[in-house]
Every structure is written in C-alpha cells, then in structure tokens.
Amino acid sequence: MNVSKRRTWVRSMLAAAASAALIGPAWAQETLKIGLLATLEGPFAVPGQDSMRGADLALKEKNGMAGGKKIEFIKLSSDATPDKAVASTRKAVEQDKVPIMIGPLSGDEGIAVKNYAKTQPGVTFVNGSSGAQATTLNDPSPNFYRFNTEGAQWMVGLGEHALGKGYKKMFLVAEDYGFPYSQVQGFMASYCAKGGKVVDKAWVPLGTKDYSSVIARMPKDIDAVLVVLGGSDAVNFLTQYEQAGGNKPMVGGSITVDQTVLNYKGKRRESLLGTASAGPMADSIDTPEWKKFVADYKAAFKDGFPSPSLFAYLYYINTKAVLDALDAVKGDLGNGQKAYREALQKTNFKGPAGTVKIDSNRNGVGTTYITEVAKAADGSFYNKVVRTVPDISQTLGLPEADFKKMGLGSRDVPDCRK
Amino acid sequence: MSAAYWRRAMNTAPVRARPRAAAATIEAPAPDPYAHSDAPRWLKFLWGRLAARHVFVMLAVLIYPFVASPFFTYQIGAQSLALGLIALSLTLLGGYGGMVSLAQMSVAGMAGYLVAIFGTSTATAISLAWPWWLAVPFAIVLAVVFATLIGWLSVRTEGIYTIMITLAIGVAFFYLAQQNYTLLNGHQGFNQVFAPTVASVDFRQPVPFYYLALACALAGYGFVKLLVRAPFGTAMQGIRDNPRRMHALGYHVTAHRVAAYALAGILAAVGGVLMTWYNNRISPGSMGVGVMINILIIAVLGGMKHPIGAFIGAIVFVLLQNFAIDLVDRERFNLVIGGVFLAVVLFSPDGLLGLWAILRSRFGPQSVITSNQRRQP
Numbered sequence: 001m002n003v004s005k006r007r008t009w010v011r012s013m014l015a016a017a018a019s020a021a022l023i024g025p026a027w028a029q030e031t032l033k034i035g036l037l038a039t040l041e042g043p044f045a046v047p048g049q050d051s052m053r054g055a056d057l058a059l060k061e062k063n064g065m066a067g068g069k070k071i072e073f074i075k076l077s078s079d080a081t082p083d084k085a086v087a088s089t090r091k092a093v094e095q096d097k098v099p100i101m102i103g104p105l106s107g108d109e110g111i112a113v114k115n116y117a118k119t120q121p122g123v124t125f126v127n128g129s130s131g132a133q134a135t136t137l138n139d140p141s142p143n144f145y146r147f148n149t150e151g152a153q154w155m156v157g158l159g160e161h162a163l164g165k166g167y168k169k170m171f172l173v174a175e176d177y178g179f180p181y182s183q184v185q186g187f188m189a190s191y192c193a194k195g196g197k198v199v200d201k202a203w204v205p206l207g208t209k210d211y212s213s214v215i216a217r218m219p220k221d222i223d224a225v226l227v228v229l230g231g232s233d234a235v236n237f238l239t240q241y242e243q244a245g246g247n248k249p250m251v252g253g254s255i256t257v258d259q260t261v262l263n264y265k266g267k268r269r270e271s272l273l274g275t276a277s278a279g280p281m282a283d284s285i286d287t288p289e290w291k292k293f294v295a296d297y298k299a300a301f302k303d304g305f306p307s308p309s310l311f312a313y314l315y316y317i318n319t320k321a322v323l324d325a326l327d328a329v330k331g332d333l334g335n336g337q338k339a340y341r342e343a344l345q346k347t348n349f350k351g352p353a354g355t356v357k358i359d360s361n362r363n364g365v366g367t368t369y370i371t372e373v374a375k376a377a378d379g380s381f382y383n384k385v386v387r388t389v390p391d392i393s394q395t396l397g398l399p400e401a402d403f404k405k406m407g408l409g410s411r412d413v414p415d416c417r418k
Numbered sequence: 419m420s421a422a423y424w425r426r427a428m429n430t431a432p433v434r435a436r437p438r439a440a441a442a443t444i445e446a447p448a449p450d451p452y453a454h455s456d457a458p459r460w461l462k463f464l465w466g467r468l469a470a471r472h473v474f475v476m477l478a479v480l481i482y483p484f485v486a487s488p489f490f491t492y493q494i495g496a497q498s499l500a501l502g503l504i505a506l507s508l509t510l511l512g513g514y515g516g517m518v519s520l521a522q523m524s525v526a527g528m529a530g531y532l533v534a535i536f537g538t539s540t541a542t543a544i545s546l547a548w549p550w551w552l553a554v555p556f557a558i559v560l561a562v563v564f565a566t567l568i569g570w571l572s573v574r575t576e577g578i579y580t581i582m583i584t585l586a587i588g589v590a591f592f593y594l595a596q597q598n599y600t601l602l603n604g605h606q607g608f609n610q611v612f613a614p615t616v617a618s619v620d621f622r623q624p625v626p627f628y629y630l631a632l633a634c635a636l637a638g639y640g641f642v643k644l645l646v647r648a649p650f651g652t653a654m655q656g657i658r659d660n661p662r663r664m665h666a667l668g669y670h671v672t673a674h675r676v677a678a679y680a681l682a683g684i685l686a687a688v689g690g691v692l693m694t695w696y697n698n699r700i701s702p703g704s705m706g707v708g709v710m711i712n713i714l715i716i717a718v719l720g721g722m723k724h725p726i727g728a729f730i731g732a733i734v735f736v737l738l739q740n741f742a743i744d745l746v747d748r749e750r751f752n753l754v755i756g757g758v759f760l761a762v763v764l765f766s767p768d769g770l771l772g773l774w775a776i777l778r779s780r781f782g783p784q785s786v787i788t789s790n791q792r793r794q795p
Contacts, residue, residue, distance in 0.1 A: 041752060075743070077751070082703070087739075087740070115610065
C-alpha cells in the first residue's frame with residue numbers, strides 16, 4: 001500500500017516535471033530578441049545615439065510588444081568601421097542568437113553587413129540608416145532589407161530645381177568617399193540630362209580644414225557651387241569661401257545644410273537664404289504624421305535633440321517595418337522566416353515623411369523633400385520645404401537599362417563637363 | 419664634436435671585431451642530461467623543455483573549437499590568435515629589443531593590402547587575381563621589406579622618439595591608403611578578400627580558420643622562444659640593456675636593431691594576412707591610429723617579458739571588446755575597457771603576466787631556491 005502510494009507520488013512529480021519542461025520553453029519564447037546596431041563610438045557617436053532613440057520610439061509606440069511577444073533589443077555598438085560593424089553583428093547573430101538584426105548606420109558598414117548576411121540565410125537583416133547604393137544594387141543579399149531610400153535617391157529632383165533657379169554651370173566640392181559619390185550622382189543624373197553642366201569636381205578628403213587650393217581652382221563664370229560636405233567641413237568651406245571673396249550661391253547635399261551651417265554667423269549669413277538642398281525628410285514638413293512624430297520624440301526623450309535627426313527618422317521607419325511585419329505574421333518566424341519575409345516585402349505604411357515601401361531588390365522607394373533656407377519669425381534660419389518628389393526608385397527615375405549604362409556613382413561617374 | 423657625429427661614430431666605426439667569438443663564450447651550452455640516450459635530437463630538445471602546463475595549454479587550444487560555438491571559435495579564438503601574433507611582433511621588438519614601435523599594425527596592414535592587390539577582391543581593376551600560394555609569399559616578403567625600411571629609419575632614435583617616428587610612419591601610411599585611388603583604392607579599400615580553399619578545406623569556415631591561425635601563432639611563438647635564446651636574441655637583449663657596451667664588445671648595434679625589425683616584420687605580416695582574411699576585407703580604418711594603439715595595449719596588457727603575454731593580452735582584449743557592452747550601459751562600455759587597462763597597468767607594470775607572478779609569490783608555496791630541479795630528476 002505504502003509502496004504504491006509512493007509510486008503514484010513519484011509519477012505525479014515526474015508528470016509535473018515533464019509538463020513544466022514542455023511549458024518552460026513556451027514561456028521563454030514570449031520574449032523575442034532583436035539585435036540593434038548603431039555607432040556609439042567614433043565620429044558618428046552622437047548620430048548613433050539618436051539612431052537608438054528612433055528605434056526605441058518605434059518600439060515604445062507598440063508598448064514594447066510585437067507579434068504577441070515582448071521585444072527586447074540587444075544593443076550593439078560600432079565605431080563606423082566595417083570591421084567593427086561586422087564583429088558586433090556576428091556577436092548578436094551567433095552568440096545572442098537573434099533572429100532579426102537592425103543596423104548599421106553608415107554606408108561602408110552597410111555593404112560589409114550585407115556581405116555577412118549572405119553567410120546567415122536563416123536570419124533577417126534590416127538596414128539602420130546606411131545609404132550606399134551598392135548595398136542593394138550590386139550583388140544583393142536575399143535576406144537584407146532596406147526600407148529607407150539611399151544617398152542618390154535623396155538628391156533626385158534637386159537638379160531640376162537648381163536649373164529652375166537658373167544655375168546652368170556649377171562647380172562641385174565634395175568629400176571623397178562613397179556617400180558623396182552617391183549624392184552627386186543623384187543630383188547630376190537629372191541635372192545633366194536637362195542641360196546643366198558641372199564644369200569641374202573637387203574631391204577633398206574627409207575632415208579637410210584648408211580649402212584655399214579648391215577655392216583658387218573655381219572658375220569665374222559659374223552660376224553656383226554644389227557643396228556636398230558634412231558638419232564642420234561645410235562650415236570651414238563656407239568661412240574660407242567668404243574670406244576669399246566668393247559670392248556664388250550654394251546648393252547643398254542632404255547632410256550639408258544642417259544646424260551647424262544654419263547657425264553660421266559670418267558676414268555672408270544673409271546670402272545663405274535660398275540655399276537649396278534635398279533629403280528624405282525635413283524639419284519643417286507640414287503634415288500631421290510628421291508633427292505627431294516630432295511631438296512623440298520630444299515627449300519620449302528629454303535628452304534628445306530639439307527635433308529628431310535624419311538618423312532617428314531612418315532607424316524609426318526601419319524598426320517600425322520590422323515590428324509591423326511581426327504583427328502581421330503574429331510572431332511566426334518558422335519555416336526559415338518565409339512568412340515573415342513575405343510580410344516584410346508587402347510593407348506599405350504611411351510614415352512620418354511619406355509612404356514606406358520597398359522594391360524587388362528590397363530597397364526603399366520613397367519621397368524626397370527639396371528645401372530652401374528661409375528666415376523664421378524670430379530671425380533664426382530653417383530649411384523650408386519647397387517641393388516634394390514622391391515614389392523615387394533606386395534607378396533615380398530612369399529606366400533600369402539607362403541607369404545600368406551610367407553605372408554607380410564614383411569620382412568620375414557621371415560626367416558632364418562639356 | 420657634435421652629438422650626431424658622436425652617435426654615428428659609435429654606431430658604425432671600426433666594428434666587425436670578432437663578434438662570433440664573443441657570442442660563443444656567452445652561449446656555452448648547458449650539459450644535457452639526455453645527451454647519451456639514442457632518442458632523436460629534437461625529441462630530447464623538447465623533453466628538456468616541456469612541462470605539464472605546456473601539454474595542458476596545447477590540449478586546451480586543440481580541443482577548444484570542438485567545445486566552443488562557431489562564434490567563440492572564430493570571433494574570440496581566431497581573432498585573438500591573429501591579433502596576438504601582431505602584438506607578439508611588438509613584444510619581440512619592445513620586450514627583447516627595447517624599441518617600442520607603433521608601426522607594427524602598419525606592417526600588418528601593408529601585408530593585408532598586398533594580399534588584396536595580388537589576390538582577388540571586388541576591386542577587379544586593381545587586384546591581380548594571383549593564386550594564394552603566389553600572392554601570400556609576395557605579400558609577406560614585401561611587407562618585411564617595408565618593416566625593414568621602417569626599422570632602418572627609426573633605429574637611430576631612442577625611447578619616446580622611436581614611438582614618435584613610428585607613429586608618424588603609421589599615420590602617413592594610413593593617409594596614403596585613404597587618398598591613393600590608383601593602387602590602394604582609397605577610403606573603401608578592398609572588399610571580399612577571402613581566405614583560400616586548399617585541398618577541399620575551406621579556410622573561410624570558423625574551425626579551419628581557427629587551426630590556421632593557431633598554427634601560425636604557435637609557429638610565431640616557437641620562433642620567438644628560439645630566437646631569444648639564439649646568439650642573435652641574446653645579443654639583442656644585450657643591446658636593449660646597454661647598447662654602448664655591446665658596441666664596445668664588437669657588435670654592430672644598428673644592424674642588429676634593423677634585423678630585429680625585419681624579424682618582427684615577419685610575425686606582423688603573417689598576422690596582417692590572417693586579420694585581412696578574418697575580416698574578409700581591408701581598408702584604411704583597419705590600420706588607423708586607434709588600431710595601432712590597440713596593438714600596444716594588447717602587448718602591454720599581457721606583459722612584454724614573455725612571448726605568451728601577447729596572446730593573453732589579445733584574449734583579454736577581444737573578450738572585453740565583445741562583452742563589455744553586456745556588462746554596463748551601452749553608452750558607457752568603453753569605460754569598463756579603459757578601467758581594466760588602467761587597473762592592470764597601475765597594479766602590475768608587467769601586465770597580466772606580472773600580476774600572475776605577484777600572486778604566485780604572495781599566495782603560492784614558498785619554494786626554496788634550488789638549481790634547476792626539473793633537469794636533474
């Protein structure tokens with residue numbers, strides 16, 4: 001009697017243990033880890049922090065849940081070098097076993113992570129804010145998605161706008177690496193096709209302090225200068241151009257006319273008015289979606305910028321696409337993430353700055369905002385939206401064959417000196 | 419007589435006065451207890467030097483990839499070995515030659531660039547697409563020539579001036595690579611520089627690559643161990659401790675130092691080829707100032723008094739780089755890395771090896787000093 005009682009007890013304990021073992025993993029699955037990579041070290045540390053804010057905001061809007069699971073970000077850092085970006089991505093994928101990876105921030109990192117993605121077909125990679133053309137145009141990886149548009153797309157429409165302002169001959173000053181190549185191509189593709197001339201190009205190393213040789217090279221008979229420099233490089237150029245007596249108007253790249261330039265205090269400050277530039281977003285977009293985005297950002301991050309940066313916006317839309325697709329498949333990542341990737345491909349939502357959707361290369365098709373510097377009521381300068389160009393594809397609005405004939409942007413491509 | 423003239427006279431004057439004879443008297447071979455058994459010579463040599471800890475470490479590194487995940491095999495294991503090899507070249511120069519060179523990473527970078535230029539990459543206009551067995555030796559030989567040139571330029575300086583001149587060379591090479599498009603492909607460098615497949619073993623896979631790195635690291639370690647006991651190595655240590663006296667003994671100080679740069683260059687070049695294959699790419703950022711300093715940190719962290727220090731330092735460095743972000747807030751993790759370095763350097767000037775020695779002398783058994791027990795069983 002006693003023996004059988006004990007046996008029952010042992011059996012019930014075993015059954016309890018077995019059921020606990022079965023239920024256990026189910027409980028554990030309630031949390032889904034997603035890798036999130038941005039540059040928290042090196043030259044882009046400040047944009048990197050804002051990138052993280054953008055991603056956090058997208059998750060916060062969904063109360064930290066997607067597809068019925070609690071989402072946990074595994075945050076990773078790089079120093080804007082491709083080596084470090086791949087090392088951090090590899091850690092998240094192989095050590096922390098994340099099924100989905102978001103990042104990285106800058107162009108060359110994006111190409112390296114895309115190459116790594118090919119060796120991990122079971123994991124889905126979504127871009128952060130990197131904008132190199134080659135990532136999705138040359139040898140794309142079937143599991144790498146980019147919901148934002150890239151550097152060349154951001155400049156589409158600015159060429160016509162410059163022609164409309166009467167700039168027929170321009171001189172180019174740009175930093176000598178991948179992102180400005182793309183930006184210049186985006187500008188020149190339409191500018192040159194419609195009859196504009198870029199008489200000479202000055203490619204300067206990143207971080208150049210002395211522009212005197214460049215300024216001396218500039219011909220007298222140009223109508224405007226196309227300046228594709230970032231941050232302090234742009235301010236340095238502007239100061240030295242003014243000191244040398246330059247008086248031509250300026251057309252800027254997507255990261256040229258930012259707050260550092262708008263706060264410029266030199267004598268030519270007034271001449272900045274009317275400087276045109278273009279990008280995938282602008283601070284002064286006048287739509288309810290954008291205003292809500294800015295308000296949410298300000299409410300969520302007391303230590304953030306006065307208005308979300310380009311990087312926060314790009315990480316936001318990419319993260320939102322990831323989470324929306326998780327909702328669409330109810331968190332089902334089985335079968336090699338087949339259903340999930342189909343849902344990603346079908347992404348089509350109205351983001352803060354226009355519709356977010358992708359093409360067959362899994363690259364974003366989106367809106368570009370053309371802005372001009374204007375004076376606000378309090379005397380400060382801001383970028384006023386003057387035109388929007390919707391639905392820009394990665395071939396810059398050209399037929400694919402024409403675009404392929406032109407090739408990817410580089411120091412010499414495209415060329416329209418004569 | 420100006421100081422420069424004096425130095426020149428000290429370094430070049432009527433040397434070549436029987437250096438070999440002096441070396442022979444220093445290096446009188448110790449009596450070998452196994453000299454009369456009939457085992458092969460190399461076996462006797464090993465038997466005289468191997469201890470239990472060597473066997474233990476050897477087994478551990480050989481079994482490691484079977485126990486560890488691919489991530490730990492590749493990113494922690496193989497990367498530590500490759501970085502350790504580059505740091506070992508600095509240990510050889512700094513620890514045994516008294517010349518701290520920051521340009522070792524530039525030598526490694528040069529080897530990496532040459533592999534990309536001679537071998538295959540996405541920059542098809544530049545890469546010559548030679549087979550690996552041609553590209554790799556050429557890359558290593560040319561990188562060693564580069565290292566010798568660096569040595570030739572910098573050996574006439576001492577201490578902080580050596581650091582400055584090698585730093586200048588490293589930074590100059592970085593900017594050259596950043597701005598040269600015809601040969602070095604500028605800012606973006608070379609992508610998809612893959613390790614070769616030899617006899618159906620794909621060295622891009624974690625485990626084969628780990629063993630490749632391990633073989634190179636062991637060879638480098640053994641090379642340094644042998645070298646520092648060879649006449650050349652002892653002469654180098656003599657030059658480190660008192661160059662004028664060595665010169666008076668008839669050694670050509672400058673030649674020895676340049677040769678040390680060349681030998682260290684071999685280690686750095688092999689390490690550079692491994693790092694390029696590990697990253698599948700090379701660009702100026704792979705050998706920038708930060709990376710150059712990292713090599714110095716690794717060597718100092720591990721300890722420069724023994725060649726194993728370079729590898730211990732590399733393991734600790736790579737582990738910190740990968741996992742410090744999990745320990746603390748994501749925006750503060752560099753503080754942990756810096757704090758550990760500071761603590762190690764502050765409490766143990768000889769790095770982790772020195773720390774180990776301190777701990778052993780404090781907590782270990784108080785041994786009576788005897789003369790070489792192990793050799794006299």
